[in-house]
Amino acid sequence: MEATSNGQGQHHMKIVKGDCGYILEDIPHLSDYIPDLPTYHNPLQDNPAYAAVKKHFIDTDDTVTQKILVHKDSQRGVHFRRAGPRQRVYFHSGEVHACIVTCGGLCPGLNTVIREIVCGLYHMYGVNRVIGIDGGYKGFYAKNTLTLDPKVVNDIHKRGGTILGTSRGGHDTMKIVDSIQDRGINQVYIIGGDGTQRGAALIYEEIRRRGLKVAVAGIPKTIDNDIPVIDRSFGFDTAVEEAQRAINAAHVEAESMENGVGLVKLMGRNCGFIAMYATLANRDVDCCLIPESPFYLEGKGGLFEYMEKTLKENGHIVIVIAEGAGQELLTESLDGTDASGNKLLKDVGLWMSHKIKEYFAQKRKMPINLKYIDPTYMIRAIPANASDNVYCTLLAQGAVHGAMAGFTGFISGLVNGAHTYIPFPRITENQNNVVITDRMWARLLSSTNQPSFLWARDMAKAKKEGCPLPTQSPPSPKAENCNNNSV
Structure with missing residues (x-):
């Protein structure tokens, strides 16, 4: 096998090439x-607890394929290193000083991850x-720490x-790494x-530049x-x-009234997975x-x-609407981003409820009973x-397991049902x-019987990469190419 690196001073991702198009x-x-x-037993x-396990450790050449569906003549394609315990570790139990930080918005399961990192380090590795x-990235240099143990x-x-x-923003690579170095921390989760x-990738790069033994x-x-x-992120289910x-609740309200309309806004800033699966x-x-499926109103x-x-x-x-859907239809858009770099969004659910009421009252003279429900923060705040x-x-x-085995600059994720280690650049380069x-x-x-809001010609063009989709209204009959799809 041939090993190469595309690090170029940053994002050190090792590429290993093998036979039949195999890429690790x-x-x-x-x-x-x-x-x-030095390595340790x-x-x-x-x-x-592991006495009855037939095979304690993952083989060094165990990998997980990214693409599980292939044709008989397909090459082996991209693989990732399989997650799990290794026979030799690069940290002695007594030398480990680990820290855990949570950043960004709330999500079900955060406390479970914290708990299992702590218990895993204590009970599996001593x-x-x-x-x-405390308090996200800025807590490294601005707040106190909390001692964690199984109790x-x-x-x-x-x-x-x-x-x-937790908090958004507050990332200062140099200050964070200085704090890690000053505190004698050698594992960062x-x-x-x-x-x-x-931000974690930048922390890893600076740690590597300083030559620190910190995973x-x-x-x-x-x-x-x-x-x-990854297959899915925790908290999604x-x-x-x-x-x-x-x-x-929206269905009960709508069904109980004449011309009842139940409108529910769910999370989904740039993608509609929660809305789609909940539907x-x-x-x-x-x-x-x-957000991925543009629609128009009239x-x-x-x-x-x-x-x-x-x-x-x-x-x-x-009606279920994701928070990022229809943003291009709002007459006023918000400029700027939040502390995490996310584009600021208008409340499309509230806007939609007003537009629906206005249309049926003024243009159709049809009385409706609309109930708008926004459970966003109720959903984020519950236990997993x-x-x-x-x-x-x-x-x-x-x-x-990965940190103890000396691996660094990786995320722990599920790929095709198998737990893997994925380099930082792969999960930060684009969005799902x-x-x-x-x-x-x-x-x-098929389940909802709703229109696709795309005309037949646009649906055919949508299958070609790079073609934009219509946003607010049907395309003009003269539109003959991708660049004229939206009006």
């Missing part, structure tokens, strides 16, 4: 820049020095939020979304499920499940609007025409459900989005 996008290791590091081998950084974190998974506190992990491990967190490569309560799970939704094939038709047929309608709790446990333990030309969106359209 490997992760950095402390030994890459600190020669002759992995204490897991003597752990009574580590007894773990601290929590402190024993029942935190039953609570929402994060016991460490960073829980956060794509912006947080970009940096990320656990990707985004309730929207917009981090690429819980969010979809909790969203059912809001949709059910598919519920089956009472008549229309789902997401005219043939528009939302209002569909609403009027549904109200006449069923007497009520339930059973499925997410198990998932958080495996992500946290995977990060601990709903593909509206894929079968999952077709299943939703």
